[in-house]
Amino acid sequence: MSSNEIPSDFQTPLIELRDIVFDHRDRQVLKGVDFSLHAGERVALVGPNGAGKTTLLHLLVGLHRPRAGTLLAFGRERRVESDFHEVRARIGLLFQDSDDQLFCPTVLEDVAFGPLNLGRSPDEARGDALRTLAVLGLEDFSERVTHRLSAGEKRLVALATVLAMNPSALLLDEPTNGLDEATEQRLIAHLSGLDQAMLIVSHDRAFLERLATRAVHLVDGRLNEATLHRHPHVHHHSHLHLHLANDSTDHQDAAHADHHGSS
């Protein structure tokens, strides 16, 4: 979506989760999660290993199904596989593991795959792929053999496969994994110039502080708002500092009380 294109109802979130419960085997991974992503937001999703951050991203595009709760995308409830076809066309997921994203022999084929899959002609898809690679500084990569790329190179190519589809929202699972400092800085500059709403899972605090407009913290199956503090003395970048309560019991109790109060 371009920046001057205003949704008919700008209050409607792109994505909304209401009281989502998800179990893996006998364990309740998500115990009633509420969340909304609005146009223009870049939300940091943080929390300890195994908290369910990746699981939450996968639920949003229908790679897992919740046991209970409601998932809305683009104003419509999404339940069954066919509901998610449109969602996957409009929400780009960067997998935590680049090898889950890249499966074609060459970089150009991988990056053109998404646009082709959306029904664009081979010429259009090729154009989309080449343009996306160029924007990411990867113009010399198109004929490279994907499986021989370095981990950091794969990370950027995986991102290119997502961006080439021009989705309305981006779900980024550990986008900076394997990137060197200079490449990470380029990635920040690029992502902060995009219009798309983003939900970003990362353990890279400096990255999130530069990019995110707000943060949420997933712990013990519950999602709480986390505070982002602007540091006004920093002139060059509007740095945001991420503050998480180490002991989120108070938040959780409050969320729990709200939840029960509203039901």
Ligand SMILES: Nc1ncnc2c1ncn2[C@@H]1O[C@H](COP(=O)(O)OP(=O)(O)OP(=O)(O)O)[C@@H](O)[C@H]1O
């Ligand atoms: N196929 C699966 N589907 C859903 N959950 C799974 C699956 N396999 C394992 N799990 C469990 O779900 C829980 C959440 O895992 P998830 O990868 O979402 O956590 P995470 O917050 O992304 O962790 P990390 O920061 O380590 O990447 C873990 O306990 C994990 O073992």
